[in-house]
Amino acid sequence: MLKLVRRVATRLARDNALHGRVDALEERPQHAALVEQLSARVAEVERRLEERDRAAALAARVKELEEAVFWRGALFYKAFEVAGLWGDYVEFGVYSGATMSNAWWCAKRHLDLFASGAWDHSLAGDRDATKRAIADSFRRMRFIGFDSFEGIPPAAPGENAGPFAAGTYAAAEEVPRGHLARTGVDMGQVHFVKGFFNETCTPQTAAALGLREIAVLHIDSDLYSSALTALDFCTPFLRDGSVVIFDEWFQFNGSPVEGEQRAFAEWRERNPDWNAQELAREATSRMGFVLNRRRPADRATGDGAGGAGNPSAAG
Numbered sequence: 648m649l650k651l652v653r654r655v656a657t658r659l660a661r662d663n664a665l666h667g668r669v670d671a672l673e674e675r676p677q678h679a680a681l682v683e684q685l686s687a688r689v690a691e692v693e694r695r696l697e698e699r700d701r702a703a704a705l706a707a708r709v710k711e712l713e714e715a716v717f718w719r720g721a722l723f724y725k726a727f728e729v730a731g732l733w734g735d736y737v738e739f740g741v742y743s744g745a746t747m748s749n750a751w752w753c754a755k756r757h758l759d760l761f762a763s764g765a766w767d768h769s770l771a772g773d774r775d776a777t778k779r780a781i782a783d784s785f786r787r788m789r790f791i792g793f794d795s796f797e798g799i800p801p802a803a804p805g806e807n808a809g810p811f812a813a814g815t816y817a818a819a820e821e822v823p824r825g826h827l828a829r830t831g832v833d834m835g836q837v838h839f840v841k842g843f844f845n846e847t848c849t850p851q852t853a854a855a856l857g858l859r860e861i862a863v864l865h866i867d868s869d870l871y872s873s874a875l876t877a878l879d880f881c882t883p884f885l886r887d888g889s890v891v892i893f894d895e896w897f898q899f900n901g902s903p904v905e906g907e908q909r910a911f912a913e914w915r916e917r918n919p920d921w922n923a924q925e926l927a928r929e930a931t932s933r934m935g936f937v938l939n940r941r942r943p944a945d946r947a948t949g950d951g952a953g954g955a956g957n958p959s960a961a962g
């Protein structure tokens with residue numbers, strides 16, 4: 648009896664073992680296929696993640712380059728690179744506040760590049776002290792805007808006003824104030840002088856403002872007469888490296904005897920001590936010049952130039 652039980656047990660054990668092997672044989676191909684599929688899927692996901700990371704890194708680099716190209720190309724940015732942040736930004740023709748906001752951000756960008764140490768190589772002596780001086784200078788910098796806030800005045804007798812009819816671009820002071828605040832400009836640096844230039848451009852206004860040096864002068868008031876009044880008013884506050892930007896340089900079909908070109912030509916005739924070098928053009932009609940006082944030796948050779956060694960103009 649015992650023998651019989653042992654034989655049945657042995658047989659059952661062998662059957663179980665056989666079944667196990669059959670199961671394993673049946674399952675193994677399925678597992679293998681599954682594992683193969685899953686591995687392929689994991690590899691695919693990994694490849695896509697790597698691609699996504701590479702694409703994100705590339706997109707970030709493109710954005711960085713685009714930004715650099717944008718800033719490098721912007722005339723107001725170039726103006727602050729050359730003039731530095733010593734003195735004020737003075738604008739004639741504020742209207743929407745768009746160009747003043749742009750100017751503030753260009754000056755801020757110039758400051759931020761210094762703070763980041765991007766131009767450390769160009770700073771002589773005590774670098775930290777120079778950086779602090781530039782930051783202080785920006786804090787003290789004012790963005791002063793002259794405008795009637797009632798639009799363009801009637802042209803002077805005999806002046807060709809072209810498309811600029813009296814009253815064009817009328818916008819209350821709140822309009823540019825709102826724009827400047829919305830675009831993040833430090834409103835503590837912004838000052839407006841309301842009125843027509845022939846009434847506001849006086850020594851009294853200069854004294855009340857405490858006008859000192861002008862780093863960048865922006866003339867965006869369309870008419871010859873407005874531009875000339877602005878230039879005459881600002882002359883005592885110009886310095887070596889001041890930049891003057893004209894917004895409508897090529898108005899009147901680019902004629903040199905109309906509009907801002909006429910005003911600048913007359914101003915230069917009256918101020919032979921100042922040399923003007925073209926800095927850059929922007930868009931269709933914006934033009935910038937760097938001003939430098941002629942020294943006696945320059946007058947003899949007809950050559951201008953000579954800067955005051957502004958450390959923030961390097962780079």
Ligand SMILES: C[S@@+](CC[C@H](N)C(=O)[O-])C[C@H]1O[C@@H](n2cnc3c(N)ncnc32)[C@H](O)[C@@H]1O
Nearest residue numbers: 740741742743745746795798816843844868873
């Ligand atoms: C083309 S808009 C200025 C655009 C402005 N820079 C902007 O970003 O929107 C011309 C401005 O110059 C002002 N303007 C022109 N001649 C003026 C004058 N003689 N006195 C006062 N404002 C004048 C007008 O009131 C007008 O707001």
